[in-house]
Amino acid sequence: MANQKVSQDTGDLVLNRISKFYGDFKAVDDLSLTVPDGSFFALLGPSGCGKTTTLRMIAGLEEPSQGTIHIGETDITTQKPYRRNVNTVFQNYALFPHLTIFENVAFGLRRRGIKDVKAEVDKALALVELGHLAERKPGQLSGGQQQRIAVARAIVNRPEVLLLDEPLGALDLKLRRQMQIELKRIQMEVGITFIHVTHDQEEAMTMADTIAVMNQGKIEQMGSATDLYEAPRTAFVANFLGQCNLIKAKVQSRAGGKAVVTAKGHTFEIPLSRVSTENDSILLGVRPEKLRLDDKGINSIKDCVVTDRSFVGTSTQYLVRTPWDLELVVFEQNDEGLHDLRVGDKVSLEWDPEHTFGLDGAQDVNAGADLDDDE
Amino acid sequence: MKRDIESLAPETRALIRAQLTRRSLLVGAGAVVGAGTLAACGTGGSETEGAGIVDVSDTEKIVRWANWPLYLDFDEDAKVYPTLQQFESATGITVTYTEDIDDNNSFYGKVQGQLAIGSDIGYDIVTPTDWMAARFIEQGYAQELDAANIPNKGNIREVLANVGFDPGRNYSLTWQSGFAGFGWNVQKIPKGVRTMEDLFAPANKGRVVVLSELRDTIGVILQYQGVDPSGPFTEDQYMNAIDFLKGKIADGFIRKVRGNSYSEDLVNGDAVAVIGWSGDLFILKSENDGKFDFAIPESGGTLWSDNMLVPSTSTHKKNAELLMNHYYDPAVAAEVAAYVNYICPVEAAQPELEKIDPELAASPFIFPDAETLSKVKVFRALTADEQTNFQAAFDEAIGN
Amino acid sequence: MAFLHTATGTSSGPKSGIKSKSWTPYLLLAPGLIWLITFFIFPIISLASTSTMVRPEGAQIGTYVQELRFANYIDAFQANQEQYIRSFIYAALATILALAIAYPLAYMIAFKSGKYRNILLVLVVAPFFTSFLLRTVAWTQILGDEGPIVSTLKLLPFVDESMRLTSTPFAVVSGLTYNFLPFMTLPLYASLERIDPRTLEASGDLYANAFTTFRKVTVPLSLPGVVAGTLLTFIPAAGDYINAAILGNPNTRMIGNVIESRFFAVVDYPTAAALSFTLMATILILVTLYIRRTNTDELV
Ligand SMILES: Nc1ncnc2c1ncn2[C@@H]1O[C@H](COP(=O)(O)OP(=O)(O)O)[C@@H](O)[C@H]1O
């Protein structure tokens, strides 16, 4: 309606210690987050970790049990959804089945009494390249088209923040890849804050400037894709983003910018800057592609045995068993220096200290591993 | 038209009574389509009497009887009909007793198609009211009775022995009878209702209900207008009575035109005075500590009867006759009378009823004396043309 | 009708064509066809044929011969215009009232009832567990002059002693409304329940307040239920005669009462058939126009 006041706040979106309880169950647990204005932000986490709940609180569809939400200076914690300058692309698009595509997109404009609806809608449809479908009904569109209409319907309102709840979840892999690029392009064109919820780490890494990894209602770690991948600070993040080898170890000394640790009689070095704990019991982490089948380096393990090998095109993937029966994953690029080992071959492993990180040893080694990251 | 239902809870009684409308309410909302199917079967009635019907009574020891609801003595505890049981054990004939007649017209509508083509309607005795019995006989849908099988036939009350539609009772025997007259709420009308002026007194405006049974309502009005409904009255005289009825409806004196459910209107206060049936008011009176009463109008009331007939399609006529004979035994008739409280067709049952219930035996509603009988008339038989035109005029008058 | 299309994006699956010529579909259709012929086509034909018959002077009651007298229709209609028009007015009023009552009820059950949903649904259909007739009779007691409602109303200073509810048009329309309410409620419930709650959230997200969401999303999406419910109420209500017979007076009779009377009491089958036919045809025309107008087949 024309006389409805919609907030025109701009600025960063700030969640301050918000929680959401369903009975005794904490769906979101004391979560704080700042999303910089204009950024493409991804909220990444396994299914059930509270992503949708968080998003719904931002949209105003759910009220936080505790905590506050601000856009810039304005507290929007209890503001009605239809007053928030926030729009959502719903998980299953939630297009209005009884309205044409044009009217779907025009819906928010009409409610706000915008004058030139047609021009705005046409622009939005052009942005998602579906102008020719304006007179169809949603039921006559493919999944990918519906998805883009859902984006157009939200974006046409020029919200301060656009929330996308697993917007690509229902699409097949190829279409998903294509849409990832498309969404990224749209975000750059319109320049508004996108909060993109996904459980697909690859998707998050491809699209987002900043990723917040969420687990059991809390943020585990926030940063750029590279930060999170190269320097995870929890076992969950290490495992959830790509694959990771984690070795239980003891810190022997912390000096000269490096920590010296031992595991089963082997000694390894980690730059102190990459050790995220004060604890002496740590998990030593190294990514599979950082391991080399050699024995020259400072960090090395001799007398290992190849237990499995699989060829995956650009690389060969080995499973290598250490003398103390721990299986590590090794990726070797398929270039000149190829070793071409067989199962049962004796081998040594080595890696650079700069590629090593140290995590708090009190964590579960397998946290975050095998959590529907390729669904 | 129904037995004593005092033994039931009041609400149940009220609901049962509501179902007992003599005009059809139970046919359900199917009338629209029903009119098509049944009418198709019903058109072009044919003479089928005797055609291919062989009495197999001696080999098939059964008789199937369709009667009105709550119209035969019933043992609530044993869940049996005692007088029927007596008959079964005495004769070895099995009786299938059903309360399938809710309304003369709808019952006729249901069976007429089969009667017309001579296919078994599933009953060996049916119990329509006089005028409908007349139609059955006239259309050849009733079999002639063999008096030799009904020695008790002679017990029939004199006024019932020679009726216009069946002189000598060759096709039918009376089951029970009743009067139509004025009923009223004693608390609201202490001085009673004995004349048409009493009925339509200004104080009763909008609280009068009359029967939807043409012969009773118009029969009472005709007598008020000095016309004998049992005599050869003319169409003009009939239409005068219709005009009188129309006038009272238009003036808002008559609130509803109803079947049996008028007794409910009396109970819930919608009606303070009615044209109704003796039996109903008799029961209402005893159920409500004398709150209601009944009188035959000074200008005259009507007498109606329900009659046992053997339909033309029955192959168990002899068994049916034996059953009729059984119920014309004074002792058996008294047992039924003690239960249903209508006029007993067997006068000799009075001393028998005295043994069961002396108070009932003295009731002029069950054993009317000559003076009571002199105040009532039986509506005369109508020709087919009259029946069609008069019924149409009556139904139009009551809004249909 | 409109239920065939689904709202979700996955409805565009491939349609399987007929692969080979087979008798199976026809065999499967047979019982339905036989049923249709026996209980619909045949009665319709016989109804049509009866409607133009004439009763020869002096013939037995219920005897009619075919004379193709189409004037029966004109006679029947002219003689009963009043009840005819009244039927449609009462049915329309009852339909509107039922919609007004059933919509909030169905809405509440669909969206707000939580774990009580099934109990409430059972309560909606509970009246069906007793006979239509008995329920209507019960109304005469509730609305009677000495019943609870009138007695209570009479306590009010401005209600005078002659106040009554039974044997009034009000009682007949109320009875119709009450008796057909479940037919309105259930289709409404079914269509409301099918609405994806996320479309309602999306509407709120797109700046519509609760009322606008109701008007712009909920109502249009429940339109198939509204159409189905109003038809299921209006059609039987227009042909009903129980309510008018039990709750009305001689001036509130409907066309169903006339048909019933002509058929059973007067045994005037041609008039009854002509009236039934006219009623059926009128309902059919009204329904067709209505469905055209509401455009239900395009909905959803
Ligand atoms: N309305 C609700 N009532 C109870 N539990 C809920 C409700 N909504 C969500 N939850 C629970 O909260 C947790 C987080 O849900 P959600 O935010 O949808 O997860 P995600 O979107 O990350 O998959 C889940 O365990 C879910 O079962």
Ligand SMILES: [Mg+2]
């Ligand atoms: Mg989710």
